[in-house]
Amino acid sequence: MYCVVKTTLICYFDSGVFDDNKVTGKITMKKISSTAIIELAVDLASSLNTKDRFDRLLDTVRKTITCDAVALLSYHGDVLKPIAIQGLSRDTLGRRFYIEDHPRFLALCQSKSPIRFAADSPLPDPYDGLLIDRAGDLPVHSCMGLPLYYDDSLLGLLTIDSLTPHVFEDIEVRTLEVISAIAAATLNTALLLEQLESRANHSQLVVTALTEEAWKRDGGELIGESPTMLQLKQEIDIVASSDFNILIYGETGVGKELVARTLHQKSPRQNGPLVYVNCAALPENLIESELFGHVKGAFTGADRNRAGKFSLADGGTLFLDEIGELPIGAQSKILRAIQSNEIQPVGQDNVEEVNVRIFAATNRDLKEEVSEGRFRADLYHRLSVYPIKVPSLYERVGDVQLLTGYFIEQTRRKLGIVQLKITEQAIGHLIQYNWPGNVRELEHVISRATLKAQARQRDKSIISIEQVDCGSLISLGTDNASIINVGDVDDKDCPTLFDKKINLNLKAETENFQRQLISRVLKEEESNWAATARRLSTDRANLNRIAKRLNIKVIKSVT
Numbered sequence: 001m002y003c004v005v006k007t008t009l010i011c012y013f014d015s016g017v018f019d020d021n022k023v024t025g026k027i028t029m030k031k032i033s034s035t036a037i038i039e040l041a042v043d044l045a046s047s048l049n050t051k052d053r054f055d056r057l058l059d060t061v062r063k064t065i066t067c068d069a070v071a072l073l074s075y076h077g078d079v080l081k082p083i084a085i086q087g088l089s090r091d092t093l094g095r096r097f098y099i100e101d102h103p104r105f106l107a108l109c110q111s112k113s114p115i116r117f118a119a120d121s122p123l124p125d126p127y128d129g130l131l132i133d134r135a136g137d138l139p140v141h142s143c144m145g146l147p148l149y150y151d152d153s154l155l156g157l158l159t160i161d162s163l164t165p166h167v168f169e170d171i172e173v174r175t176l177e178v179i180s181a182i183a184a185a186t187l188n189t190a191l192l193l194e195q196l197e198s199r200a201n202h203s204q205l206v207v208t209a210l211t212e213e214a215w216k217r218d219g220g221e222l223i224g225e226s227p228t229m230l231q232l233k234q235e236i237d238i239v240a241s242s243d244f245n246i247l248i249y250g251e252t253g254v255g256k257e258l259v260a261r262t263l264h265q266k267s268p269r270q271n272g273p274l275v276y277v278n279c280a281a282l283p284e285n286l287i288e289s290e291l292f293g294h295v296k297g298a299f300t301g302a303d304r305n306r307a308g309k310f311s312l313a314d315g316g317t318l319f320l321d322e323i324g325e326l327p328i329g330a331q332s333k334i335l336r337a338i339q340s341n342e343i344q345p346v347g348q349d350n351v352e353e354v355n356v357r358i359f360a361a362t363n364r365d366l367k368e369e370v371s372e373g374r375f376r377a378d379l380y381h382r383l384s385v386y387p388i389k390v391p392s393l394y395e396r397v398g399d400v401q402l403l404t405g406y407f408i409e410q411t412r413r414k415l416g417i418v419q420l421k422i423t424e425q426a427i428g429h430l431i432q433y434n435w436p437g438n439v440r441e442l443e444h445v446i447s448r449a450t451l452k453a454q455a456r457q458r459d460k461s462i463i464s465i466e467q468v469d470c471g472s473l474i475s476l477g478t479d480n481a482s483i484i485n486v487g488d489v490d491d492k493d494c495p496t497l498f499d500k501k502i503n504l505n506l507k508a509e510t511e512n513f514q515r516q517l518i519s520r521v522l523k524e525e526e527s528n529w530a531a532t533a534r535r536l537s538t539d540r541a542n543l544n545r546i547a548k549r550l551n552i553k554v555i556k557s558v559t
Contacts, residue, residue: 054084094405240266250390253440272316298347324364
């Protein structure tokens with residue numbers, strides 16, 4: 001079943017050319033001709049897809065109205081999401097603007113007609129510091145926005161900015177209304193062709209009640225436009241509507257939980273519960289009780305009946321995170337529940353039927369785990385009816401900048417900063433890093449960098465994250481100071497590899513290097529995991545996961 005939800009789009013424009021000399025007179029813009037308006041309509045009508053429509057809309061608007069920046073934003077409840085921009089830094093696309101934080105956006109959302117803000121308006125501009133051709137605070141400038149309505153429903157905003165003061169004042173209101181109507185009709189058509197929002201408010205309440213804090217954290221959107229992310233989104237769209245069990249695999253921190261949530265929201269079970277289980281955190285002696293429940297008196301401490309996770313997920317989805325961490329004994333019990341759709345609470349004679357779809361996630365190679373006897377082959381095949389690989393961040397070319405914008409806006413809101421931006425040098429610094437901790441590591445880097453930047457710039461209205469705030473970004477086993485181009489590599493640089501033409505396995509060689517490095521530092525730090533993690537510039541939890549995957553163990557003996 002598909003649900004079409006009307007959303008609101010807001011378009012906001014800035015236009016003109018900034019002159020460092022004193023502006024002594026008001027600049028007048030000529031009237032917009034009917035020919036230009038007809039060209040706008042024809043351009044939009046001939047667009048082939050949603051992205052093309054959005055791009056042509058902004059192109060034609062900039063031909064029609066002289067401006068320095070134009071943006072199209074969709075409205076989602078209390079949040080505005082940029083979906084097309086020109087003249088603004090690319091990280092703007094990753095930002096999510098909460099309307100209550102931005103008085104200009106609030107005024108536009110509450111208006112039925114275009115608004116031209118006074119050149120000296122005291123209301124803060126949401127794009128302050130984000131215009132490509134202007135560094136620092138925005139000077140006195142022109143700014144207007146067009147609310148886009150269709151069938152009395154607000155679809156969004158079109159915003160326009162110009163660095164030339166008063167440049168929009170002589171544009172006829174009727175002209176702006178015509179542009180708004182044409183744009184709104186076209187955008188309405190584009191939006192109806194996409195799946196937009198889940199209508200399951202009740203389902204969201206159930207999810208909130210049943211999931212853990214880590215599962216409830218903000219960030220329920222797959223951000224990214226790289227080929228690998230587009231492929232992932234396509235895979236999700238293909239399998240979401242089925243009832244197949246899905247194995248979601250990928251490195252730590254890539255967003256497997258978010259993929260599971262997205263799959264659930266796009267599935268026919270979206271109105272049912274989505275129940276989270278961290279398999280790595282289940283005590284072995286309580287696994288059966290946690291998953292299948294128990295009755296009063298089943299064991300010491302069982303003072304009342306308790307429903308298990310399978311029962312809670314009945315009619316919905318059960319997400320088994322870190323499935324590779326389950327012991328063999330627990331795996332057999334889960335297999336039985338999947339095969340028969342039946343569970344038996346601890347201490348109860350009768351079985352209960354359940355209707356549950358399983359999503360399982362792991363950062364392990366389960367095929368290898370099966371071959372090594374650590375994971376049941378029959379359970380693996382039951383779970384991996386449709387496996388989905390979540391790409392690592394270093395594979396997602398071009399997505400670092402979008403994710404950076406997304407996390408910057410989140411952090412700005414959490415810390416109550418008026419405006420937060422990032423320099424091109426800092427973006428370049430982030431892009432060249434290989435992100436062994438993936439998206440989660442990027443989020444933490446942005447959080448730390450924001451705090452450092454805020455401490456350095458307490459007296460500024462616009463806080464700017466610079467390269468120095470992001471730190472050295474040295475990954476495990478990688479020194480960014482010694483990165484070289486592939487074209488510059490000569491045989492003499494790697495004599496052990498090039499003396500003989502041999503076949504190499506990149507993954508095996510990398511794991512061997514990591515194993516040797518971790519083992520050496522562990523030995524030097526006298527088996528202190530915390531000290532070892534600090535030496536290797538990673539967090540202890542991530543180091544423990546890597547060591548477990550590489551089968552590195554510390555054996556202590558009594559002498």
